Structure formats: structure tokens, C-alpha cells
Amino acid sequence: MQKKIALIWPNHHRKSTNPLTPLWALSLGTYLKEKIPDIKIHILDGQIISSGVILKKISQFKPDIVGISLSYCYYKKALMFAKKAKSLGAKVVFGGNYAAATKKEILQNRGPYSNDYCVDAVIQRDGEKSFYEYVVGKQSNRINNLVYQTKRGIKENPIELLDLDSLPILDRNLLNLEYYLEGQRRFRKGVLGERKIRRLNFYFEKGCWWREKTGGCIFCSSIETPLRLRNPKIFAKEINDLVFKYNIDHIKIDGEDFLADEQWFKNFVKFYQPYLIKYNSAKFMPFLSFSTRADRITDDNIKMFKKINVRSIFIGFESGDQECLVAIKKGISLATIKKTISLLNKYQIWLTGSFIFGLPGETSKAIQRTLSLIKKISLLDCTLRISFQMFTPLPGSLSWQMFIKKTGSKYVGKDLIDWNEARKDWLRYFCHLDYQDIIKAEGEFKQLARQQDKIRFFLIDEIKF
Numbered sequence: 001m002q003k004k005i006a007l008i009w010p011n012h013h014r015k016s017t018n019p020l021t022p023l024w025a026l027s028l029g030t031y032l033k034e035k036i037p038d039i040k041i042h043i044l045d046g047q048i049i050s051s052g053v054i055l056k057k058i059s060q061f062k063p064d065i066v067g068i069s070l071s072y073c074y075y076k077k078a079l080m081f082a083k084k085a086k087s088l089g090a091k092v093v094f095g096g097n098y099a100a101a102t103k104k105e106i107l108q109n110r111g112p113y114s115n116d117y118c119v120d121a122v123i124q125r126d127g128e129k130s131f132y133e134y135v136v137g138k139q140s141n142r143i144n145n146l147v148y149q150t151k152r153g154i155k156e157n158p159i160e161l162l163d164l165d166s167l168p169i170l171d172r173n174l175l176n177l178e179y180y181l182e183g184q185r186r187f188r189k190g191v192l193g194e195r196k197i198r199r200l201n202f203y204f205e206k207g208c209w210w211r212e213k214t215g216g217c218i219f220c221s222s223i224e225t226p227l228r229l230r231n232p233k234i235f236a237k238e239i240n241d242l243v244f245k246y247n248i249d250h251i252k253i254d255g256e257d258f259l260a261d262e263q264w265f266k267n268f269v270k271f272y273q274p275y276l277i278k279y280n281s282a283k284f285m286p287f288l289s290f291s292t293r294a295d296r297i298t299d300d301n302i303k304m305f306k307k308i309n310v311r312s313i314f315i316g317f318e319s320g321d322q323e324c325l326v327a328i329k330k331g332i333s334l335a336t337i338k339k340t341i342s343l344l345n346k347y348q349i350w351l352t353g354s355f356i357f358g359l360p361g362e363t364s365k366a367i368q369r370t371l372s373l374i375k376k377i378s379l380l381d382c383t384l385r386i387s388f389q390m391f392t393p394l395p396g397s398l399s400w401q402m403f404i405k406k407t408g409s410k411y412v413g414k415d416l417i418d419w420n421e422a423r424k425d426w427l428r429y430f431c432h433l434d435y436q437d438i439i440k441a442e443g444e445f446k447q448l449a450r451q452q453d454k455i456r457f458f459l460i461d462e463i464k465f
Contacts, residue, residue, distance in 0.1 A: 006063035010074035011046035100124035101396030111149035199250035209260035221394035258290035320373030321366035358391035389460035
């Protein structure tokens with residue numbers, strides 16, 4: 001009998017945003033299709049369709065197994081989809097960083113022997129092989145990376161990390177890519193002119209070099225270590241193949257730090273450059289964007305950026321206060337941040353910068369230093385977007401360990417958390433601030449947004465009082 005699988009990405013349904021393809025779902029779906037060619041797979045993406053439509057499609061499709069990737073901010077929505085699927089008799093498996101960090105709490109509260117049964121298992125770390133084995137009915141105790149509940153308690157199987165180059169190239173036909181490509185906004189004048197662009201995202205790694213080396217920034221909830229990288233030659237070819245197939249303008253490279261391994265990056269530049277000759281002869285030159293750390297930006301690296309047409313870079317600056325940068329274990333100084341901003345502006349590489357409000361030990365003066373830096377960045381020609389968000393102590397992060405020690409039993413054992421309340425508690429215990437400081441900082445940020453209409457400003461995770 002042909003099995004039916006639904007892969008669900010609970011997310012904001014906002015038609016004005018630029019959706020990115022859910023790479024995790026494509027990877028799971030591609031692996032399943034390669035192993036079981038006649039399997040039927042539906043990817044239900046909350047960026048593209050509303051929650052109501054997803055619920056309707058679950059009812060119509062009646063999947064045998066549902067896989068849902070969790071994020072802390074969409075967890076309540078994920079439970080709604082899980083309960084709907086379970087009411088139709090489906091098996092439900094959770095994955096993603098939030099699932100891995102709260103696996104025991106999820107199964108205690110939502111597992112087969114709980115009072116709110118809607119989840120059968122959690123898969124942590126690499127899910128391709130584990131999910132396939134679950135789908136074909138392999139015994140739970142023999143599936144690596146699987147966490148599940150029995151009458152005797154929660155069982156956690158050994159971790160197995162896959163060689164990324166052993167995984168098949170993503171089958172983009174599992175999605176209707178035009179939903180993603182047609183929905184792209186007009187890009188800022190000076191990058192590709194005032195016209196709509198076609199953007200597609202790619203992944204090149206799993207893991208974080210900084211977390212592997214030091215334990216990571218205190219706010220990071222990703223448990224992925226060690227750093228694993230795909231073969232740069234294969235990665236470059238995949239990009240080239242899809243650029244021509246789908247007429248792509250913007251190559252968005254997902255991942256923590258595209259420059260984490262210097263030799264890998266140099267090899268990628270070497271393998272990707274010949275494709276640029278083809279693009280140039282076709283009078284078609286897609287540009288790249290990626291994320292990295294502020295201390296990776298050097299004159300030598302920028303020369304390589306120019307070779308492969310890098311136009312835009314995302315960097316998490318987090319703060320304009322040196323003491324706050326030390327407190328979050330970022331490993332980057334304020335002087336380095338300012339030098340990086342100056343270099344990107346000098347070479348006219350578009351900058352997307354992010355900042356966090358509510359860092360450990362933060363004071364009203366520290367906030368003003370951050371807002372002062374944001375204002376300076378907003379006046380530069382190279383600035384494309386600035387985001388400002390509230391600090392959230394997430395399970396799996398060092399800050400969560402600090403948070404639990406201070407708050408006692410309040411959040412222990414919970415999988416469904418009021419994050420607005422958690423942010424308030426974090427401020428109460430770890431910052432030298434009051435509500436007026438918060439309101440003032442948010443107001444100043446919004447004022448900057450009104451003054452600088454050429455830059456996109458985003459205020460994320462406001463605390464509601």
C-alpha cells in the first residue's frame with residue numbers, strides 16, 4: 001500500500017514577506033523518494049498557505065505519518081497540526097532544534113502515555129535516515145537519533161551523524177517553486193534595480209564553528225556540532241544547475257557562517273568562478289548573499305567576494321556595548337564590528353545587521369550605545385536592513401541554563417512556554433533595566449525607521465506589557 005507523508009513547516013503566513021524554501025522538508029522528502037519511489041509526499045509550508053488551509057489539507061490528504069519541524073515561536077501552532085493529524089490516525093514525529101532541546105518535555109506532556117497524546121516520537125540531529133527507517137516500520141529501539149516513550153519511560157537512541165555528501169541533491173520538484181520565486185519583493189535600487197528578483201536558497205553546512213570551539217554564544221540554541229561541510233565542487237555545481245533552470249537572480253546561502261572554514265571557502269570560489277564566465281557570456285549575473293561573523297570580513301576575503309559576485313551579507317552584531325559583547329561570549333570586540341562596517345561600506349557590499357535588546361547585564365546606557373551604533377549604520381550607503389529583537393532564553397542555549405537556575409521550577413518540565421513572560425523574567429533577573437527603558441528603546445528604533453525610508457527596519461519579539 002502506498003504510504004502518504006505530510007511534512008509541515010509551521011510559520012508566519014504573511015504574503016508580504018519573501019518566503020524561502022524549507023530545506024529540511026526538501027531533504028527528508030528527497031531521501032524518502034530515492035528509497036521509496038512510489039511514496040506520496042505533501043509539503044505544507046506555513047509561509048505559503050494559512051493554518052486553516054494546512055488543517056484542511058491534512059483532512060483531505062489523510063497522511064499515514066506527519067513530520068513537523070519545530071521552532072519555539074511556532075510551537076503552539078505545531079501542536080494544533082499534530083492534534084489534527086493524530087485525530088485522523090496518523091503517526092506524528094517532531095524534529096528541529098526546539099524538538100531536540102525539549103524532547104523529554106515534549107514526550108512527557110504530549111507522548112503516547114501522556115494526557116495530551118499527539119506526538120509519537122522526536123528525531124534529533126540528522127533526520128533523513130532516521131525518518132525513512134521510521135516510515136518503513138523499523139523497530140524504534142533500532143533507529144538512531146530517535147527519542148520515544150514507552151510504559152517504562154522515555155528512551156533516547158544513539159546519535160548518528162550523516163556524511164552530508166552521501167545525501168542526494170535536493171529534489172526541488174517536491175515544491176511548486178513558483179510560489180517562492182514569484183513572491184519575491186522588489187530589491188533595493190542599486191543592487192539589481194527596481195524590479196522583482198527571483199531568489200532561491202541553498203545549504204552548505206550543518207553546525208557552528210564557534211559553538212564547536214567555545215561552547216557558543218549564550219543565546220544560541222542550536223546543538224549542531226561538529227561543523228560539517230558539503231563538498232564545495234558539488235555545492236557549486238548544484239547552484240549553477242538551478243540558476244539556469246529557474247532563472248535565478250539571487251542565490252541565498254543558508255547557514256551560520258559561510259566563511260567558517262577558510263580553505264573550504266577558497267575551494268568554493270575556485271569551483272564556482274568558471275560558472276560566472278557562462279553567466280557573463282549570457283549577460284546574466286546572479287548575486288550571492290550569506291551569513292558570517294564580523295571578524296571574517298577582511299580585505300582579502302572581500303576580494304574573493306567580488307570574484308563570485310557577493311552583494312549582500314548578514315551579520316549578527318548583537319550590541320554596540322563592549323561589556324554586553326563580552327557577556328554573551330560572542331568573541332568579537334566592538335572595534336572589530338566598527339571596522340567590519342567600515343570595510344563593507346568602503347567596498348559597497350550591502351549589509352544586513354541584527355541587534356539584540358536585553359543582553360546580560362545590559363543597562364540603559366548600554367542600550368543607548370547600541371542605538372547610537374544603529375543610527376550610524378543606518379546613515380551609510382551600504383546598509384540594506386537592520387533588525388532589533390528581544391533576548392529570548394531558549395532551551396538548548398547557555399542562557400537557558402542560567403535562566404532555569406534563577407527561575408526555579410517555573411519553567412521546568414514545560415514544552416509549551418509563554419515566551420513573552422519568559423522575556424520579562426529574563427529582564428528581571430539578568431538586566432539592569434525597567435519597562436520604561438524598553439519602551440524608550442523601541443520608540444527610538446521605530447523613530448529611526450521612520451527617518452530612514454531607504455532601509456528596512458524590523459522590530460522582532462516585542463514584549464507586550
